[in-house]
Amino acid sequence: EVQLVESGGGLVKPGGSLRLSCEASGFAFNSYSMNWVRQAPGKGLEWVASISSSYTYIFYVDSVRGRFTISRDNSNNSLFLQMNSLRVEDTAVYYCVRGITASSRVEFDYWGQGALVTVSS
Amino acid sequence: DIVLTQSPATLSLSPGERATLSCRASQSISTSLAWYQQKPGQAPRLLIYDTANRATGIPARFSGSGSGTDFTLTITSLEPEDFAVYYCQQRDNWPRTFGQGTKVEIK
Numbered sequence: 001e002v003q004l005v006e007s008g009g010g011l012v013k014p015g016g017s018l019r020l021s022c023e024a025s026g027f028a029f030n031s032y033s034m035n036w037v038r039q040a041p042g043k044g045l046e047w048v049a050s051i052s053s054s055y056t057y058i059f060y061v062d063s064v065r066g067r068f069t070i071s072r073d074n075s076n077n078s079l080f081l082q083m084n085s086l087r088v089e090d091t092a093v094y095y096c097v098r099g100i101t102a103s104s105r106v107e108f109d110y111w112g113q114g115a116l117v118t119v120s121s
Numbered sequence: 122d123i124v125l126t127q128s129p130a131t132l133s134l135s136p137g138e139r140a141t142l143s144c145r146a147s148q149s150i151s152t153s154l155a156w157y158q159q160k161p162g163q164a165p166r167l168l169i170y171d172t173a174n175r176a177t178g179i180p181a182r183f184s185g186s187g188s189g190t191d192f193t194l195t196i197t198s199l200e201p202e203d204f205a206v207y208y209c210q211q212r213d214n215w216p217r218t219f220g221q222g223t224k225v226e227i228k
Binding site for chain 1: 155157159164165166167170171174176177208210212215216217218219220221222
């Protein structure tokens with residue numbers, strides 16, 4: 001069974017930093033791209049960042065580029081999102097989401113339960 | 122960036138009725154469109170990928186169609202568990218983008 005479990009969310013002041021983690025299990029983590037998608041309270045979904053299985057590519061949405069860093073540790077089946085210079089508008093539930101593999105182009109097929117990040121003074 | 126516009130914003134229907142949800146892209150995305158269902162307090166669930174392919178475990182009452190810029194999600198006969206918010210998403214280009222959502226509510 002595919003499982004994605006996020007951790008590291010919490011309350012942080014504007015300008016602060018937070019690191020989200022996602023522990024993956026039930027699939028060949030090192031074969032899949034991985035993603036972060038967020039959802040502000042009462043709002044829609046926003047893709048944040050993606051990383052390929054072997055760091056071939058990394059993409060960010062414009063609003064977080066230069067402040068957020070996506071990374072992964074394939075030896076420990078883990079995905080990370082380092083968030084610096086946080087803003088009030090970064091307040092959201094952050095989902096860890098599975099991406100594609102060489103043999104399957106189905107994207108965003110499994111989602112974690114989400115980690116709430118609240119940026120407030 | 123590719124903008125996805127969903128309509129209507131809210132669809133009020135009764136169980137057993139047919140639901141037709143629309144998603145329009147600001148430029149052609151071929152068939153690179155997915156649909157998700159989200160219930161309150163839950164993570165989104167993939168329903169349809171690449172316009173017309175049902176994800177694992179998705180009932181046959183859900184179907185997708187379209188190409189280019191105009192796409193449709195159809196639920197042939199609404200079950201009580203289908204009342205939720207539905208999002209479309211394109212994977213033709215970076216950044217990946219989502220529509221703003223259509224809420225299917227009980228009439």
